[in-house]
Amino acid sequence: MPKERLSSDYSRFSKAELSFSYLHTNSTTHEFLFGALAEIVDNARDAGAKYLNIDVEKNDHLRGGNIIWFIDDGQGIGPTEVSDVIKFGRSSKRLHNLDSIGMYGNGLKSGSMRIANDVILLTKKDDTYSVILLSRTFLENEGLNEIVVAMPQFQVDSFRPYIPPSKSIDVHNHEVGVVLRYSPWKTLKDIEKQFHKIKGISGTAVAIYNLKLLNNGDTELDFKAVNNDILISSGNSWTESQTDNIDKEELLRFRVKALKDLESAQNDLKCIENLLREINSKISDLNKKTDKSLKELNVEINKEKLRASQVADEAKEKRIICQNLEKAVRQTKVISFIYGMKIENRYQDGIFIYNCGRLIKMYQKYRPQSELSLHYGGIVGIVDIPYQILEPTHNKQDFADAKEFKMLQKALSDGLIQYYKDMNFDTNDIEDFWISFGYKRNKQSWTIAPDPNLAKKRCLSVPKRIQCHDCFKWRIIPYGKFDDVRDDWRCRNHSNKQLANCNKKDDPPAIVNGGNLKKQRIPTFDEIEEDYRRHQRKLAEENSHTDMILSDKREQCFERISRIRHHSSENDKEDLVNSNKLNKLIPKRRGDRQQYHDMDSFSATKKRKTKSSSIEDAEVDVVSGEVDDDTSENTKLASNFKKCLEYFRPPKWNQSAEDIKRLTVQDLIRFPHKEFIQTYDKSLKKKFEDMRLERDTTNNIFLSLINSVKDFLRVLCNDDEHFARLTNGIENYSNEQLGRHYMSLLEQYQQQIQVKHE
Ligand SMILES: [Zn+2]
Known part of the structure; x- marks a missing residue:
């Protein structure tokens, strides 16, 4: 309109x-x-x-x-x-x-x-x-x-x-x-x-x-x-127009640009210096003029002088620009190429060219990637070109200067081939590699399997990271929580409360230095997952050191119990096996199976983390679900568990043996095993202490007894040789032996006294 x-x-x-x-x-x-x-x-x-x-x-x-x-x-x-x-x-x-x-x-x-x-x-x-x-x-x-x-x-x-x-x-x-x-x-x-x-x-x-x-x-x-x-x-439809012909439409030029900038700045400088000279000669010429009035002359000279000083300032500025540009031309710039496999979505492959941090070209496919080759599909390359080397132009007339950009393309292609070589795949391996991540080959194209496990595997291959809006530290987002993440995500939004703090250590993505690519084996899914879990465990350990100590104590306690039980009867030994199993099972409620999986996603609470790191094999048992599904088995386990509790019940425990007998399965699930074990541990220690004290006291009495026996014998014996014979090995005598020895000596002494009296 x-x-x-x-x-x-x-x-x-x-x-x-x-x-x-x-x-x-x-x-x-x-x-x-x-x-x-x-x-x-x-x-x-x-x-x-x-x-x-x-x-x-x-x-x-x-x-x-x-x-x-x-x-x-x-x-x-x-x-x-x-x-x-x-x-x-x-x-x-x-x-x-x-x-x-x-x-x-x-x-x-x-x-x-x-x-x-x-x-x-x-x-x-x-x-x-x-x-x-x-x-x-x-x-x-x-x-x-x-x-x-x-x-x-x-x-x-x-x-x-x-x-x-x-x-x-x-x-x-x-x-x-x-x-x-x-x-x-x-x-x-x-x-x-x-x-x-x-x-x-x-x-x-x-x-x-x-x-x-x-x-x-x-x-x-x-x-x-x-x-x-x-x-x-x-x-x-921008993608088609972007990729349909790479050579025709060049946005970038190389160092030619820097040299041109320098040349034009030098020209600028020359012009301004000429102008300055011109003004100065005009001033000196004015000074010689006689046909104008003095006032007129002064006005004109001052005007030119002002102009001269302005131009001189401009010239000074332009000189600095020239110097900077000269420096820029001379400077050696390192360009890093980064390559990787886009496992999560192999269709988003190609080269991404940034210019001073700003994305200029994306999903570019240069040879050999452009040839629909099986080998190079799914590889992503990233390069950030410093402004001093290349800059985007807004003018299509500059196509003639595309030479340097072609060099960049060639370098990118060479890098891609080198990366592939460094990956050390056999011809068939690469296909297996992609198949292992849920891609299916269909003639020249690939399809993706809808299997959620494989989707997870693809996702876990590179942990998702986000930067905190406040502290700019990198954090790994747990699998399954990606949708909750917003642009203004902060550490305190982390689903794992342990990590929901800006003071926690930064976890930045590691980028391999492009210059030193090494041959690397492709890790299996299990290794990737194990790696990921190890990483999480490490974090958990850092955060719950105190819990770990507690858990260690618990292990010690079990060891001690089993040592004691070892000396007991065969029946008891069987109970012990059950008791160990049961104790490990206590924390595993039905809900924990889900929580175990959540472990991957950092959502586990402090307690759960420690458990899974200290008694992992038990977790696996539970996850397999054998116990959960059999009620009669449960009842049996519960009664065995109660026997155990009765047997090990510490003297100061707040439940009597009768109380324990009356516990239901639900009560047992909620049973405060940790406190139980701690109380047990404490009373066991106290018992040990009491016994040691008793033994020490006995030892002291025994030693003083030996000494009085020795004193007695010394009086009795006529010579040292006799004394040595009588006291030989007396320290090794038991209480009874010493008593017997003492009694016989006493008898001998009494006889001797009688003989003397007679
Ligand atoms: Zn933060």
């Missing part, structure tokens, strides 16, 4: 200095939709934003029914800078910081124009609100061939017009008219309200609207499928 034209005169509006057709060409460089969104995110990053809110606002009056908002708290764009934003390829901050990706203006324009027809940028800085409306709807409707941009400005406190010296109030009003007609908002009050979305003292809000539609009338982006997320609509 073409609207009536507003005016035919936009000569006083700001111009983007480019033709309208360029705007369209520029937007088509973003084959990938999210790449276009990323451009706008990059802008926020470059503006030093700490906060960026991407939101979708419903508005049925607009094509596509939604406005996409990007609201950041960056430095904003000041009243004098706004005109720079719309000048294509112009970016004042770009060269100073080689790590930043975005060319502020260009990314915004090409990115937003890829997604929608219109973009409005609301920015706040230096107490000024600035609007920048770049609307193709406006340009088309007004029949404009130039890119004309409406940029009205307002004072933050009063929302009264802000009129810079270069602009008149007429132009301002004209611009406001355009904005009210072609923006989603129809009154100044509405516009002001939108500015309030910027909460801080500076920041930028970008609204993209009149979204592009697919042939079926849907938007290219799907706002409804998943809450709080934006997806690419399934009808979107």
